[in-house]
Amino acid sequence: MLIAKDAAQLSHAGNTQLALAALAGIAAVVLLIVVVKLHPFISLILGSAVVALVAWVPAAEAVTSFTSGAINPNGGFGGTAGSVALLIALGAMLGQILVDSGGAGVVVDTISDTFSGSALPWGMALMAALIGLPMFFEIGVVVLVPIVLMVARHTGQRLMLVGIPALAGLSILHGLVPPHPGPETAIASLHADTGRTLIFGLIVAVPTLVICGPLLARVLDRLVPIEHPVLPGGARGSGGAGQDIDEKSGPGRKPTFGRSIAMLVLPVCLMLPAAIINIAVSDENNRARQVLDVIGTPSVALVITVVAAYFVLGLGSGMSRSQASDSLGNGLPGIAGIMLIVAAGGGFKQVLVDSGVGNVIADWANGKNISVLLLGWLVAVGIRLATGSATVATVTAAGIVSGLAADLSPNHLALLVLAIGCGSLFFSHVNDAGFWLVKEYFGMTVGQTIRSWSLMETAISVVGFVFVMILSTFT
Template sequence: MTTQLAEAWSGGDTRLIGATVLAIALIVVLISKAKLHPFLALILGSGVLGLVAGMPVDKLIKSFSSGVGSTVASVGVLVALGAMLGKLLADSGGAEQIVDTIIARSGPKMLPWAMALVAALIGLPMFFEIGLVMLIPVVLLVSRRSGQPLLLLGIPALAGLSVLHGLVPPHPGPLAAAGALNANVGITLALGLLVAIPTVIVAGPLYGKVAARLVPDAAPPAHLVPAADQESDSDSPTRRPSFLATVSTVLLPVVLMMAKALADILLAKENELRRVLDFIGDPLVALLLAVLVGMATLGRAAGFDRARLSGSLADALPPIAGILLIVGAGGGFKQTLVDAGVGDVITRLATGANFSPLLLGWLVAVAIRLATGSATVATVSAAGIVAPLAATLDPTHGALLVLAIGAGSLFFSHVNDAGFWLVKEYFGLSVGQTIKSWSIMETVISVVAIALILPLGALL
């Protein structure tokens, strides 16, 4: 096997791998040391990759531009719709309704499990940072009222948010990876939920018990505690949507996309029901329908007039601009990798060495995550590197490759990750305590997820 690989290897392959290592190293240094925005770092890294790999300048520019365009076209609208749904959920009081209902029906022993469920439901349409800011006051309040350790409740909430962020569409990372690998979003969603549930259980309520013992004296900053009991401000809705309406709206796109995935597997192409489900279960249509339904079930139910409803939807878009730029530039980097031929070299190496594509995708994402600190950058970059491998996979294994990359992108968050510092400050932890709790929790998520994904790849 080694002899065959050596015979197939060429000087051009060495140049391509060297160009890739140099480009990734440059991106890492620019983000971690120079504190340059990932959008600019990915552009510069793509330029270095193409030039060192020997791509003509006109081809390099065209390759990067087409990658940005195709990624934003396939992912950008979905991210925008997801942000709108999340904003409606937050502004209408629907998120608070979910929290209050589940917490009210949970006994003391079930509170960690309730926090994980709340985070998972809220985390479906919301970005991690937004969900974290929303849940922190709830965690602090429930911890104080119940007398339970802060991390016993906080870790399950963080796990629920993080797992959904890394593994389940419509979050930007999984969507970007699915687009780069031409994976079926519905199948990715279905398998993502299958992997996410046991992963949240292990990394959330179960590891929460360990984290609470490792960091028993965790206490939030004093100025955050009173905020949890303050009355809602004047902009809060006068009434809230019902729990059933809220949960139904949040789960609507999930149900539609999963129905499409099942129809594609079980029904013939000529079947009329499959045609209908193929349309309404397309991620774009499913999320659009959820937003339109949410305008009535969330916005109108909260008493929003047309102006307030329009303002809420408009306010959802500015915060995602940076995410869209990073994802778009990551798509450009991915396309540059593909057009330079780097992916083909990786594919030959992996095939010749009989190396699992799922494990390879996870390892590449882990390396970039540790270096850059960004789960999104790790996801889009790793997807670009292993993209040619996806062409050889069936739809199920293509979706599992998306999940493997997503799992790798969550590995061991540390001091170069903004999420690390958010958790540290909100929970009043030292750097060492944050590593014992948050960083280890992220690693547990990553390892448990890939430990579930690899057997699924062998079985399906």
């Protein structure tokens, strides 16, 4: 593997050239998809090539950066495929057997009956927030999307009214509340207190979710009025575009609501103890923490859940062993395209990062005489726009402003973590793997995804930061 001699970046181009490279790459992706109608997978590869050409990144190192990360060997296409794609596959299998067993229909009926009419978006926001508390965003998406789409169909609600509250709940928890990787890394970099950050994060998250979830959904529904959502994927109920399903179908006897919802929240229950013990126990050599960390690893938690669903939902609903096994397998073909697009988005992001685009933001931030909270938010916004990664934006911004954080009180250190977290969510677009995940799962065009998902992320970033600034005046 080629490793860059410069530990900071592959390109030695100036800041102006790097900024132009980022803009050119993003523009190329958008034009190829929207105008040329080229498949997003190929468009992201060509967009990465444009970034490398304009930034003067050597060809061999650009290829390495895209495929696996030339500076970070765990990044790029391979790193994204090895993490996110694995979660997508496991989540699709869980969603498929939930549908085939009839358990999904039971959940849909119960949710729509309990939260009917105008209360339904609030129910979806609450469910997403609870599931998203200890869960990575990508896992939450693949677990919730089949339920979101089927609730929308069952109740006749348009997709934005149901989907935006769910996505908002997941995104807000991912960006603001530990133990998600972004906030946790910022806490470590800034030496902030985890408990204060968790408490302040929840205080900011609740009103932000109310505004940017059910309330904003009404506005976005007018911009993107999708009437007839379908489950994404070629296989029935697998989670990709284009195939209708009968959400009430099932083998013979449907699982109870309790069993169905238990399988839905089991990944949460497996990950939550690890999140709690990581906050309560600082000793990394603690045996209980080590065991729970393994069980709470997202991929491990989902594997355990899929195996449990095989018995509880598959065999428990009257399927034979071969039928239950086929049900799990049927969830995979339809999400192959999604996995490739998301992985290519990770490669595009890595080329941007390795070329040194983040350093452009760092150079701009040096010497700026503004509020530390505002500076942290602005730096995170710039890096998020350039690289597409909320985690990269959080980590980089925390490192940039860490020198200014030494004199802050413990409360303001925690608020600085949240300000950076808010900035890291700003305007997700074509260089963000999450953008493609949402686009493909919801079967939207690039334009529709920008007018819904991207606007929602921007609203979360701005509204959340406003609440952080309000809190700063009282602490």
